[in-house]
Amino acid sequence: MILPLFFIFCLFSSSHAAVQDFCVGDLTAPQGPAGYSCKNPSKVTVNDFVFSGLGTPGNTSNLIKAAVTPAFAAQFPGVNGLGISFGRLDLAPGGVVPFHTHPGGSEILVVVQGTILAGFVSSANTVYFKSLKKGDIMVFPQGLLHFQVNAGGSAAIAFVSFSSSSPGLQILDYALFGNNLPTELVAATTFLDTAQIKKLKGVLGGTG
Known part of the structure; x- marks a missing residue:
């Protein structure tokens, strides 16, 4: 009885165990479908696991009056291979992020300032959209066309997370x-x- 239980425990443990603790991206090497190759562990520092760029507003002086500050593997090598990433969205009054997709991951958006009208279109061409206020969260499934529009008269800010270190x-x-x-x-x-x-x-x- 003990042997089968031990075997099941080993199967379960091995199927969920990571081969290594992390794979900090080596940004000097090309990025492949699986992400960046791993940086030599002896050269990894705490700064690889910290990103300090999301406290500064993005430059919205452009055609769409919007700016996205990404913290993907290319900017934040510590998330390489972890299936997660983050970013900041700034929308000036009248700003819009046009219809777009992230082929590599799903997105969750949380509004921290202003009002953002956001939505997506399913593969059945059903539209899901809603006006989001501070504290509201919306999810955009992987690969589906979606958009964000500043629906208020002042600047809007949101933070976004992705289920990929390089969502595309x-x-x-x-x-x-x-x-x-x-x-x-x-x-x-x-x-x-x-x-x-x-x-x-x-x-x-x-x-x-």
Whole structure:
């Protein structure tokens, strides 16, 4: 009786045990699908596990009047391989984070100042959106298109966490109009007017 129980305990323990305590990202090496390779443990310091950049407001003097300050593996090597990361979102009045996705992880947003209208679209094209106030939290499932808009008259701030150390980012508008995809092809695949496409390409830096 003791042997089977011991065997089950070993199976359970080994399936949840980490091979090593951590894998601080070696930012001098290329990042692969599994993240960065591990920094030599002898060169790891406490500063690898601390990020001090989220206390400073991001620069919202841009087209979308928004700024995201990421604390992903590339900026915060201590989270490499842990399946977590963090960030700060600043939205000036009228600011917006356009439809975008994080292909590598789900997101949780918590509002700490102002009012933010946020939402996402499911794969069934069902829309879920709500006006969030200070203390409200919303989750955006991995890979789904979502957005955030400043819904008040003053600056809004939120903090975001991700289920990945490198969640990735693709903004829909830039994917369509911020590259050299031919205008005719964009028109054929989106049903948009070519004049409007060229206008958007001009605003977002696209060509073709």
